[in-house]
Amino acid sequence: MAICVNNRNYKKYYSGFNSTILNMAPKKVAIVGSGNWGSAIARIVGSTAKENPDTFDQTINMWVFEEMVDGKKLSEVINTTHENIKYLPGKKLPENVVAVTDVAETCKDADILIFVIPHQFVTKVSNDLKGKVKKDAVAISLIKGLSTAKCDGIKLVSSEIKEILEIEVAVLMGANLAPEVANDNYCEATIGIRNQKHGEVLKTLFHTDNFRINVVQDIEAVELCGALKNIVACAAGFSDGLGYGDNTKAAIIRLGMMEIIRFVNQYYPGAHLSTFFESCGLADLVTTCYGGRNRRVCEAYVKSNKSLAEVEKELLNGQSAQGPLTAEEVVELLKKSDSGSSYPLFVAVDRICKGELQPKDLIDCLRNHPEHE
Amino acid sequence: MAICVNNRNYKKYYSGFNSTILNMAPKKVAIVGSGNWGSAIARIVGSTAKENPDTFDQTINMWVFEEMVDGKKLSEVINTTHENIKYLPGKKLPENVVAVTDVAETCKDADILIFVIPHQFVTKVSNDLKGKVKKDAVAISLIKGLSTAKCDGIKLVSSEIKEILEIEVAVLMGANLAPEVANDNYCEATIGIRNQKHGEVLKTLFHTDNFRINVVQDIEAVELCGALKNIVACAAGFSDGLGYGDNTKAAIIRLGMMEIIRFVNQYYPGAHLSTFFESCGLADLVTTCYGGRNRRVCEAYVKSNKSLAEVEKELLNGQSAQGPLTAEEVVELLKKSDSGSSYPLFVAVDRICKGELQPKDLIDCLRNHPEHE
Numbered sequence: 001m002a003i004c005v006n007n008r009n010y011k012k013y014y015s016g017f018n019s020t021i022l023n024m025a026p027k028k029v030a031i032v033g034s035g036n037w038g039s040a041i042a043r044i045v046g047s048t049a050k051e052n053p054d055t056f057d058q059t060i061n062m063w064v065f066e067e068m069v070d071g072k073k074l075s076e077v078i079n080t081t082h083e084n085i086k087y088l089p090g091k092k093l094p095e096n097v098v099a100v101t102d103v104a105e106t107c108k109d110a111d112i113l114i115f116v117i118p119h120q121f122v123t124k125v126s127n128d129l130k131g132k133v134k135k136d137a138v139a140i141s142l143i144k145g146l147s148t149a150k151c152d153g154i155k156l157v158s159s160e161i162k163e164i165l166e167i168e169v170a171v172l173m174g175a176n177l178a179p180e181v182a183n184d185n186y187c188e189a190t191i192g193i194r195n196q197k198h199g200e201v202l203k204t205l206f207h208t209d210n211f212r213i214n215v216v217q218d219i220e221a222v223e224l225c226g227a228l229k230n231i232v233a234c235a236a237g238f239s240d241g242l243g244y245g246d247n248t249k250a251a252i253i254r255l256g257m258m259e260i261i262r263f264v265n266q267y268y269p270g271a272h273l274s275t276f277f278e279s280c281g282l283a284d285l286v287t288t289c290y291g292g293r294n295r296r297v298c299e300a301y302v303k304s305n306k307s308l309a310e311v312e313k314e315l316l317n318g319q320s321a322q323g324p325l326t327a328e329e330v331v332e333l334l335k336k337s338d339s340g341s342s343y344p345l346f347v348a349v350d351r352i353c354k355g356e357l358q359p360k361d362l363i364d365c366l367r368n369h370p371e372h373e
Numbered sequence: 374m375a376i377c378v379n380n381r382n383y384k385k386y387y388s389g390f391n392s393t394i395l396n397m398a399p400k401k402v403a404i405v406g407s408g409n410w411g412s413a414i415a416r417i418v419g420s421t422a423k424e425n426p427d428t429f430d431q432t433i434n435m436w437v438f439e440e441m442v443d444g445k446k447l448s449e450v451i452n453t454t455h456e457n458i459k460y461l462p463g464k465k466l467p468e469n470v471v472a473v474t475d476v477a478e479t480c481k482d483a484d485i486l487i488f489v490i491p492h493q494f495v496t497k498v499s500n501d502l503k504g505k506v507k508k509d510a511v512a513i514s515l516i517k518g519l520s521t522a523k524c525d526g527i528k529l530v531s532s533e534i535k536e537i538l539e540i541e542v543a544v545l546m547g548a549n550l551a552p553e554v555a556n557d558n559y560c561e562a563t564i565g566i567r568n569q570k571h572g573e574v575l576k577t578l579f580h581t582d583n584f585r586i587n588v589v590q591d592i593e594a595v596e597l598c599g600a601l602k603n604i605v606a607c608a609a610g611f612s613d614g615l616g617y618g619d620n621t622k623a624a625i626i627r628l629g630m631m632e633i634i635r636f637v638n639q640y641y642p643g644a645h646l647s648t649f650f651e652s653c654g655l656a657d658l659v660t661t662c663y664g665g666r667n668r669r670v671c672e673a674y675v676k677s678n679k680s681l682a683e684v685e686k687e688l689l690n691g692q693s694a695q696g697p698l699t700a701e702e703v704v705e706l707l708k709k710s711d712s713g714s715s716y717p718l719f720v721a722v723d724r725i726c727k728g729e730l731q732p733k734d735l736i737d738c739l740r741n742h743p744e745h746e
Contacts, residue, residue: 175623186736187620188627188745212624212745246664247560250548250656251585254561257650273646277630283623286659291619363559372561372585 022197026055029205030110031062032103032125033117034078038062039088040182041116041142041206046094048205055204063106064099075099091182104132111137112205115161119145119322122157126164133165138198140170140191144226145322146329153336154329156223168195170202171219173226174279175287181211188212190280192222214278221264221271225280228263229288230323231330232256234298234349236289238359241302248363252345253289257281258371259343263330266339294323302359324353342370395570399428402578403483404435405476405498406490407451411435412461413555414489414515414579419467421578428577436479437472448472464555477505484510485578488534492518492695495530499537506538511571513543513564517599518695519702526709527702529596541568543575544592546599547652548660554584561585563653565595587651594637594644598653601636603696604703605629605658606667607722611732613668614675621736625718626662630655631744632716636703639712667696675732697726715743 029049031042042062049056064075069086078084078099082092100106107113107129117125122143139161147155158169174189181187189206191213193199199215207213216222235252257276264271275281289295293316301311312321327350334340340347348365351357357365402422404415415435422429437448442459450458451472455465473479480486480502490498495516512534520528531542547562554560562579564586566572572588580586589595608625630649637644648654662668666689674684685694700723707713713720721738724730730738 175620175627177618177620180618180620183618185618185621186624186739188624207745209740212740212742214745245550245553245556245558246660247548247550247553248558250660251559251561251652253659254548254650254652254656257655261650273650277627277634277646277649279624279627282630282655283627286626287619287623290663366559367582367585369585372580372587 026057027111028057028109029060029112030107031114034062034064036087037178038116039084040178042093042097044208044211045205046097058096060097061100061106062097063103064101066101075101088182103128107133113139116142119143119157120148122160123149126161130164138168140172142172146227153333158223171223173222175283184210186210188279190222190278191215192219216275218271218275220268221275222280224264227326228260229285230294231327231346231349233288233292233294234323235345237295237298238302238362241299255345255369259345294321297321344369399430400484401430401482402433402485403480404487407435407437409460410551411489412457413551415466415470417581417584418578419470431469433470434473434479435470436476437474439474448474461555476501480506486512489515492516492530493521495533496522499534503537511541513545515545519600526706531596544596546595548656557583559583561652563595563651564588565592589648591644591648593641594648595653597637600699601633602658602661603667604700604719604722606661606665607671607696608718609662610668610671611675611735614672628718628742632718667694670694717742
């Protein structure tokens, strides 16, 4: 059965998990993924594991999808030079981070699984791991965006992992551009996890002088902030493209935040308002609306005479902007409960991205926002 | 007796005011001030008064501090050409807005007094009005920053007006750069007022298609957001000057917001967390940290070898950045209750502005922020 938000059954998946991560023995950590963000995170958890030998096993496996780079196997380059020359060139990985090319081998015996792969690979990779991970392991997803698994509604990436592996899944989100994290720039991140004691272990694993962690229990709120912000960033990009100025952009960011809060409250009731002031909320939204790729694509769309797909292709070098896709999925869900009128910004972004409205119509859509009633 | 936050007696000033603004007779509105922001607001309230003749008197007096512009009296230019050629050139004022050069004459018989003057003139102008305004009039302050009146602590501008005129005082704050408001760009603002029925009248006065008003009761929170954001903008400016990137800036904005919330909670307990998500909070803070003058001055200070005062003089054309002054007053107050350690960002900004710390020390000050405990 799919864990879709439309059937409101998600809560039962958050109880009943036991875990050995509270045992005295050092916990084994595995990283599922080795892209730009995965490699940046490997630098952090490799070093915190070394600093906490009583808490963490000293070897951290990192799954590398094997490919050839300059005639050499990427995994071998990482294990000899301790550098991911393809996805994080110029930065040394700690020597206790070991590249492994088989994902099941990577995660065998792991107590903590860090998922940091593109969201479209989550189902495949989770299925490859099914039945091959410890029953009491804890996963933590660093993946922003919604699950691409088929579902009559929307599905969180954490729910998809949980459903397949049947283990507890936490999330880590925040204003964390990977190159800046890799550069040891000071920043913050939010871990969402129900079990507070497990949260403390995960905080020890991720918290450094320059990567500051707060732990909250509202896991779905934390994760949805990371997905829904991209819709708001599209609206911010349209506003920038139209030259509307700082006041209007601030109003868009604020109204977007209010729709994120409303959405979480409607589909995953019970989150604390304070969670939206965490790095996963306020900080990530602001950064994305000023610097992110969704904003950039949508600004360029307004200024060009090209289709959104063409602009995306030109600017993102083959990658896709998640905002338009997320908007479509979210608006589909809203239509089912006839609640689109409570989310004028989300709906407007979806319609503009589909060409049903012009970007200049955005403000008309926001004028009678339910927030102003 | 001064209404300082350090003696915790502010609440009694918010009860016991009667008002005629709920009477059936059209309310007379006066604007105390005619600078850039005052003139932009005159365009709004002049038009809403015309649209609501049953609610508002059709003539709105606007106090103009008389000066000669191109050999002509500014008040006469405004009353003949309906343009404030000095402070808002190129924009027509509604013809029902009438320039008056005597402040007492401006406000005589007014039911609603809109205060929109530089904060350093509040005490003088309020004293000029003392005993000359209706006892049941309602004032609304659009003035950001703290009162400059002497006080053993800090004093809100609204408290200063209330103390002198002994009338109810509301506030209006938000992400509202005056030129953009004058240009009819879509934006939002927040009115803080205890009396909800009076709040409805004020909403009718300020709410337009492009200037969207929310009314909340947490008046001190609304006003303090407008003052304290400037301290945070200084920190954002130092971060920009040091080239720290988006993640760090987002963390600074977020930690600044948390200190604003903490400060309001410590000195004016009882505000709703949701108020900080209004335009006066989130939206104004973000705009100020990306586009404001405090940010600009502090960025330039880091990049130059000059003193803060020199940079300010060069960049602001004689105006002053309020962030450093506000930081000093706020930190003085914090010292009295020995609570500086709970506000590392506010304290660091104060010390950097005074030359006691280098801008590069900012992050060290934030590393062990109480938010991360």
